[in-house]
Amino acid sequence: MFIDSHCHLDFPCFATQLAPLLSQLEENRITNVIIPGTQKKSWGAIQQLCSTYTQCYYGLGIHPHFLDTFQADDLLFLEKSLITADKKCVALGEIGLDKYAQADTALQENVFIKQLQIAEKCSLPIILHVLKKQGRVLEILKAVNFKQGGVYHSFSGSYEVAMEFIKLGFKLGIGGVITYPNATKTKKTISRLPIRSLLLETDAPGSPLYLQKGGFNCPLNLITIFESLCLLRTESKSCLAAQIVKNTTSIFSLNND
Numbered sequence: 001m002f003i004d005s006h007c008h009l010d011f012p013c014f015a016t017q018l019a020p021l022l023s024q025l026e027e028n029r030i031t032n033v034i035i036p037g038t039q040k041k042s043w044g045a046i047q048q049l050c051s052t053y054t055q056c057y058y059g060l061g062i063h064p065h066f067l068d069t070f071q072a073d074d075l076l077f078l079e080k081s082l083i084t085a086d087k088k089c090v091a092l093g094e095i096g097l098d099k100y101a102q103a104d105t106a107l108q109e110n111v112f113i114k115q116l117q118i119a120e121k122c123s124l125p126i127i128l129h130v131l132k133k134q135g136r137v138l139e140i141l142k143a144v145n146f147k148q149g150g151v152y153h154s155f156s157g158s159y160e161v162a163m164e165f166i167k168l169g170f171k172l173g174i175g176g177v178i179t180y181p182n183a184t185k186t187k188k189t190i191s192r193l194p195i196r197s198l199l200l201e202t203d204a205p206g207s208p209l210y211l212q213k214g215g216f217n218c219p220l221n222l223i224t225i226f227e228s229l230c231l232l233r234t235e236s237k238s239c240l241a242a243q244i245v246k247n248t249t250s251i252f253s254l255n256n257d
């Protein structure tokens with residue numbers, strides 16, 4: 001079995017085909033999906049979706065790309081929502097820093113740090129979004145002494161940086177980047193990482209795979225990403241798949257009975 005640890009199933013492009021898509025995932029042994037929250041106005045719909053579909057879990061958070069509608073009391077609402085959330089809520093996220101986001105650095109960092117404090121208060125792991133800001137995110141995690149860990153989603157980068165995040169309690173979300181022939185550094189990193197640090201994700205509908213037509217990503221592509229991962233690793237396919245499910249259920253405390 002497989003779990004897509006990062007997929008935006010709440011985005012409008014999936015709305016009309018959600019039930020058939022989820023049964024297709026099931027047929028391909030993708031048994032669970034984790035849906036990260038990106039902004040306050042999407043949280044209600046995500047919670048609704050996850051109460052309808054038993055295989056879906058979620059996180060709530062404010063993504064650096066969605067700060068244009070941000071208001072200070074969104075953070076209070078976030079904390080309240082996490083405290084009163086049902087068991088399907090398994091993380092705070094996705095949150096982080098992004099060099100290419102429109103919001104300025106000060107606002108991004110402020111919202112990120114406040115969400116780290118909320119995660120700490122609520123004892124929740126986080127789903128991290130980091131683009132060209134690895135050093136700064138590491139600095140902040142250390143400065144606030146963040147202890148809940150979580151997932152660095154859609155990881156790319158060096159072995160040394162990956163190990164720094166792992167030391168701080170993070171697992172690494174492995175996505176479509178490894179299907180690109182020129183992603184040599186990231187592929188080399190992923191071939192060396194401890195198996196216990198690996199998670200699989202599509203980040204659909206974003207992060208299209210290499211040569212994917214139309215640029216539209218689908219959670220069914222998780223299998224292709226897994227096949228690419230197998231080429232980088234020495235473990236057997238079944239061992240790799242089983243350990244990745246274990247990693248995912250443990251970091252998000254999923255109850256898979």
Ligand SMILES: [Zn+2]
Pocket residue numbers: 006008036094203
């Ligand atoms: Zn995402």
